[in-house]
Amino acid sequence: MSTSNSTWAASREQRRFIGNFGDKILNGEAALFVGAGVSRSAGFVDWKALLSDVADELDLDIGKEHDLLALAQYHVNGHGGRAELNQQLIDVFTRDAEQTEMHSTLARLPIDTVWTTNYDQLLEKAYESAGRRVEVKLSIQNLAQARKGRDVTLYKMHGCVTQPHDAVLTKQDYEIYDLERRLFTDSLKGDFIEKTILFLGFSFSDPNVERILAKVREQLGQNQRTHYWIARRPPQTCPMGRRPAEEMEYDRRKAELQSADLKRYGIHTIWVEDYADVPSLLRALEAYVTRKGVFVAGAAHEPGELGWNRLNELSRVLGGEIIRCGFNLVSGFGIGIAEQTILGAFRAVYESTYTQSAERVLIRPFPGSAPSARRAEVFRRHREDLIAQVGALVVIAGNKAVEGDSVVPSGGIEEEVRIALRLGKPVIPVGLTGYVAHAVWEAACAAPDRYLPGIDGTAELEVLGNAASTVQEIVGAVSSLLTKAEKIASARCRENASR
Structure with a gap:
């Protein structure tokens, strides 16, 4: 499925990003961090959609809930276990979803380190379709293993639909993350220090990543590497007036504040006007690298x-x-x-x-x-x-x-x-x-x-x-x-x- 925008042209900021990050790719210093937004473009649900039935069961309004980890925890508390939540994960993420142009382009980029919080297997399939040998890291046990001849290492820091019982889903899972998955934390911290990371489809609301960013900043101070985050700039107006101008302005202001705050961690925002522009931007990056x-x-x-x-x-x-x-x-x-x-x-x-x-x-x-x-x-x-x-x-x-x-x-x-x-x-x-x-x-x-x-x-x-x-x-x-x-x-x- 092609999602590229044929009328797209790179802005000055985007051209600068293409050159800078492209050079890091060519030097072997680049990594990717892929969030739920990339899977959502392929037809998978986001966290809110995943937990909408859970919210209904708890007589809560999913539209009003912001602490989704707590929501999952309430469900587990009420059921005395997470068997139903595991089954829901399997049902949602094992149905057919179409690999997007974004997945295909990412798989072709010569980047050998990829992190994701996604549970689905779209990235693995994209790399295999591109003829690349991918090694998936799911647990502390296989972090020490190495697949001979691998082209890319994929760290699934929150687990995979293939092992739903070990997936990081609830508040308690996050609380004990460093006890059970400390090596993932250390490995990601090391990549923040040694590589330039491109974040895609990520909202920076994940407490694990936020904590790791803070630790890296604490240790390095102002000597951090530059990282990049591709994000959509909230529009100034809404077609047909479906949203009030005050709401639109609020969203833009909040986005600008978040972008400014991420600079504390060395993360620079690369704005796109529409999510449909992201595949075109990645294609331009690929063209630069090759x-x-x-x-x-x-x-x-x-x-x-x-x-x-x-x-x-x-x-x-x-x-x-x-x-x-x-x-x-x-x-x-x-x-x-x-x-x-x-x-x-x-x-x-x-x-x-x-x-x-x-x-x-x-x-x-x-x-x-x-x-x-x-x-x-x-x-x-x-x-x-x-x-x-x-x-x-x-x-x-x-x-x-x-x-x-x-x-x-x-x-x-x-x-x-x-x-x-x-x-x-x-x-x-x-x-x-x-x-x-x-x-x-x-x-x-x-x-x-x-x-x-x-x-x-x-x-x-x-x-x-x-x-x-x-x-x-x-x-x-x-x-x-x-x-x-x-x-x-x-x-x-x-x-x-x-x-």
Whole structure:
């Protein structure tokens, strides 16, 4: 389900956040803290909705109750146990809910530490769908365990629907939290000190988090790291006058006071005008983090009108230019193109006095041992994993042989283009190389905003479709488009990088 706002454009404050937090991600210093608001966008209930039946049973008005922990405790007191509350948790959080664009984007961000107070399993499923190996920490016992090859560690500090009897739900659960889950407190405190945390869907009403913030502030004083909280700015007016102006002004004033108070803990508020803008903001953050990566989608069983010598030269020169311009090459090692592109890239790396090949060239050949029944799915996920790590996709040729030595457009290259478009990545087709690249070039000329969002690429596309263009002209046009895309993703321009 897509929830992004196509009319969204980043504010100056949001662009500054994208650059600052994006750099922390790239340096391995970032963490996420995901609250109930993210699950609510997927269709799950919030605390008030979860406890509405409990309030009715207690003859209380859920709309008037603010201490929801006490409400849960009253229920347990009256029933002599929490079996019914556990069952309610299972019933609510095991029903189907649709993973949102926000979950998908968060799972693609190269952040390896995630905290949540949510009971549902949407985050775990999002990471698995993104091809990342997630280790879930639910108890003190498995905090000391480590899953081999994990990509991300998910700390569910209040438990999970899979173990409802251990979930933190009531006032008493919070009172004894440090006795039974002290290591969670210490671990989160350590991440507050060592990492920059982005809070999403969180209201800062949780007493555990509030207590930890206070302890960190007490120990560090003014030497705290900067953290971020994405929050909706209360509107000034209400459509159709459904709420009095005094109420609206009260909400705005309270939000401003809360934002100012959070600065005591180093937490800076990043305002959005509408919650529907959050997926777009996260997509822009993803574009910034991946902006230096370039995926070359190419396969050639035969070279077309260029001939092998010119096609190979073009691929080598392009690979070298990608590195020399400060970009990183990502390749799935397609037939006839990848080896030449990689060769050119490695030559440029070794000619440099400061670059490291492991950081500049990522080679991920397609799995050769995939069962035939699952081959298409495995290859699709492999492509999605690679393309999610780049800022743009370059298309060269794109043909393959079939039975009878016939040469046809490559379905794999076509799929890579579809994936890039779905993820909002600019697609740069070298049309003169024929086959899929030519078809994509024609489509890009007809609908440039779809293939090169926010980029004026008219002149470059003309070069890329002209059979008389030299290798240097072709590579120069590709380099120009990559640079323009990188500027947009860097939030240095006002164009919308996440359309």
